[in-house]
Amino acid sequence: MKQPLAYVHPEAKIADNVVIEPFVTIDKNVVIEEGTRIGSNATIMEGTYIGKNCVVFPGAVIGAVPQDLKFRGEKTTVEIGDNTTIRECVTINRGTVAKGKTIIGSNCLLMAYVHVAHDCVIGNNCIIGNATQIAGEVIIDDFAILSGLVAVHQFVHIGSHVMISGGSLVRKDVPPFVKAGREPVSYIGVNSIGLRRREFGNEKIREIQDVYRYLYQKGMNNFNALEAIEAEMPASPERDDIILFVKNSKRGIMRGYFPE
Known part of the structure; x- marks a missing residue:
């Protein structure tokens, strides 16, 4: 269902039961699978793939070109799995020649004002808290939880089942199954509750x-x-x-x- 006040490029491939609210902009070379809902004033840019039953809240921008001065306009993508929720004003940049794509897995929740930079890979069942900022080429494995206002340095790898405390500055790799916090970010135990x-x-x-x-x-x-x-x-x-x-x-x- 497309509202008449939304713009959908004629080359975009939109499943029949996708809901597109007013003032949405969807560019060419975009694929949106069945059951997904795109909230008002969201912008879905060239090279974006969004899976089934996702929800994109108002003001999100998905597939913008990377904030990387080495980017030269190469054809790259953003790929988002099924059942993922992207809250208000989230920004997800597409890849560069380094990896070619930015990937968000299935069953993820990206809370308001999260930024995911170029060539990141976020696994399945991840939760990224409000206003967390993830630099380029970061890898976050399945079931990781990053609380609000976390800043992740480029090239960092965060393991599966990790819990990172709010406000942390993550400059080093965080191995799987642990809790991380304090400054500088440090091991504070195994994530036994999770x-x-x-x-x-x-x-x-x-x-x-x-x-x-x-x-x-x-x-x-x-x-x-x-x-x-x-x-x-x-x-x-x-x-x-x-x-x-x-x-x-x-x-x-x-x-x-x-x-x-």
Whole structure:
């Protein structure tokens, strides 16, 4: 259903039961799948794909060119999965030649005034709090929660099932299953509440806590901690996810918390 006061480019591909409210602008080379609703004054720009049953609130701008001076007009995209909600005045920029696309997964919630820069990859079931600002080429894995007013440095990797405290400045990689906060952003424990909500049992949570004791509480550097974890703890998907995350970290993982 398209309101007569909305503009939809004739080359846009809009499913029959998409709701488009007044004063929406939809550019060419846009695809919007069935069941999605686009709120008034939203702007959906060239190269945007929006999946099924999404809700885009008023004032959002999706698919604008990157805020990157190296961008030269190359054909790039924004891809948004199914059942994702994008609240008021969110901005999502499309990719650059670096990766070609910005990706937001399915079942995500991006609260008001969030910014997602070029070439970011946000997984499924993520919650991004109000006014959080995510720089270019950031990766956020599934089930991560970033509270309001978080600022994420470019190229940072945030692991799955992470909880980041409001107002945090995230300059280093945040490994999976943890809570992060304070300044500079630091390890403040395993995200046990979030893990229980996702049906992780107590034994599995204790295993994850044991892994992080090696990394953050035994006074070892990361290399020695990883060697000890591999030698002394049995393999499991969670243990191995943490090991691979730390080994592959390009910016280095966040520090432990050392009270003064």
